[in-house]
Amino acid sequence: MGIAVTTTNPPASDRxxxxxxxxxxxxxxxxxxxxxxxxxxxxxxxxxxxxLIHGIVGCAEQWDQVMPLLxxxxxxxxxxxxxxxxxxKPRGDYSLGAYAASVRDLLVALGHRRATVVxxxxxxxxxxxxxxxxxxxxxxxxxxxxxxxxxxxxxxLRAATLPGSExxxxxxxxxxxxxxxxxxxxxxxxxxxxxxxxLAEMARGYGSLADADARMAFIHTxxxxxxxxxxxxxxxxxxxxxxxxxxxxxxxxxxxxxPVEHAHVAHRxxxxxxxxxxxxxxxxxxxxxxxxxxxxxxxxxESTEPTELEFTDADFDHLRGLLLRGRRSSPR
Numbered sequence: 001m002g003i004a005v006t007t008t009n010p011p012a013s014d015r016x017x018x019x020x021x022x023x024x025x026x027x028x029x030x031x032x033x034x035x036x037x038x039x040x041x042x043x044x045x046x047x048x049x050x051x052l053i054h055g056i057v058g059c060a061e062q063w064d065q066v067m068p069l070l071x072x073x074x075x076x077x078x079x080x081x082x083x084x085x086x087x088x089k090p091r092g093d094y095s096l097g098a099y100a101a102s103v104r105d106l107l108v109a110l111g112h113r114r115a116t117v118v119x120x121x122x123x124x125x126x127x128x129x130x131x132x133x134x135x136x137x138x139x140x141x142x143x144x145x146x147x148x149x150x151x152x153x154x155x156x157l158r159a160a161t162l163p164g165s166e167x168x169x170x171x172x173x174x175x176x177x178x179x180x181x182x183x184x185x186x187x188x189x190x191x192x193x194x195x196x197x198x199l200a201e202m203a204r205g206y207g208s209l210a211d212a213d214a215r216m217a218f219i220h221t222x223x224x225x226x227x228x229x230x231x232x233x234x235x236x237x238x239x240x241x242x243x244x245x246x247x248x249x250x251x252x253x254x255x256x257x258x259p260v261e262h263a264h265v266a267h268r269x270x271x272x273x274x275x276x277x278x279x280x281x282x283x284x285x286x287x288x289x290x291x292x293x294x295x296x297x298x299x300x301x302e303s304t305e306p307t308e309l310e311f312t313d314a315d316f317d318h319l320r321g322l323l324l325r326g327r328r329s330s331p332r
Contacts, residue, residue: 024071026064026078030086033105033323039086040079040106044071048139048306049112050297052078053103055121055147057218059085062120062201066286069294074301077115079106081126083217094221100129104137109323113316114308116301118142120286121258122221124149131242139306141270142248142297145255145283149262198256198282239269246304247273250296252281252288274300 026041041060050070052063060078070076080087081099092098103126107115114137119127124146131138143149247270251263260277267275276296281288 024068026060026067026071026076028086031106031109032326033102033109035326036082036088036090037086038079038082038088038102038106040077041067042078043067043076044074047074048301049107049115050074050076050301051103051107051115051117052076053117053119053123053126054078054081054084055123055145056221057084057214058121058123058201061085062284063286065290066294066297069291070297073298074116075112077107077110077112079103081123083214083221089211089213089217091216094217096125096129097133099126100133103130104134105323107137108316108320111320113137113311114139114306116140116142116306118144118297119146120144121283122147128239128242131245135244135307136309136311138245139308140246140248140301140304141242142250142300143266144250144285145252145258146249146262146266147258149258149265198284201284201287239266240271243271244309245307246300247271248276248297248300249273250276250278250285250293252278252283252285254279254281255283257283 024043026043028039028041030037030039032038039060041063052060052067054060054062060080063076063078067076067078079102082092082102083089083094099122103117116139117127117130119125119130119142121144124143127141127143128146131141249263249266249270251260253260263275263277267273278285278289278292286293
């Protein structure tokens with residue numbers, strides 16, 4: 001179990017000299033929160049915190065190409081959301097609000113008061129919920145190919161919300177199909193179509209659903225935000241609440257899952273936001289162009305002032321103490 005404590009965030013001028021890339025690779029840790037195992041990856045050991053939240057059937061490893069580039073400047077944390085990756089997959093609440101609460105609790109338990117919150121796909125919805133519900137913990141908001149900005153979404157995801165999908169998903173998750181997706185992705189890369197990472201990552205994600213607990217977590221999560229008609233959870237009527245946060249929207253123009261038009265919706269509704277469209281990227285711009293992605297994020301962070309809403313040291317220390325003691329400290 002690894003618990004890192006950061007008490008100060010040094011200014012850019014005080015940061016350490018450049019280190020070897022090998023020293024900045026993400027490290028795997030786990031912690032117990034509310035009786036459940038939460039796994040996360042961490043890189044860097046100083047500077048402001050950047051929190052990276054993956055999408056549906058994703059995992060923290062999707063950020064591995066980006067994390068070393070960010071870790072030169074920041075403390076970077078990427079959790080496996082409950083129900084995903086190596087984290088526990090309990091029966092319970094898989095709503096955006098529950099995910100946002102678990103992300104806040106992890107941040108506090110690791111000793112960090114606030115972070116630049118970066119959310120991809122489902123993680124974008126979690127990031128927006130986090131910013132609305134826990135504003136003292138959010139310095140900036142970054143949405144990457146985010147959900148929650150319009151009804152339109154790929155039929156493959158909508159179909160998984162139908163009754164009986166519990167029976168069909170194990171067939172889709174079969175190892176041979178998973179391998180075929182990776183092969184197709186590499187072949188398309190070879191002829192210059194640049195959609196390989198999307199297909200390969202989607203195949204890997206669906207391959208993880210061979211595990212029954214992961215499969216049920218996926219279905220519960222998907223049905224909380226989608227139906228056969230598309231996305232049924234929308235943040236567009238509340239985006240104005242983020243006017244105090246510097247905001248960045250990143251999207252791949254060739255996104256096959258969530259159309260790029262949703263990026264323009266977010267940019268229009270988020271006051272004073274920035275918009276970056278990666279022309280050749282699909283649903284995973286952090287995998288298609290990790291160097292450009294990291295540099296875009298660094299430029300955004302370095303050129304904006306973080307939002308710092310009041311949250312007293314006593315409040316923070318009390319909440320952290322409760323989290324680290326766990327539910328065993330609660331009265332029976």
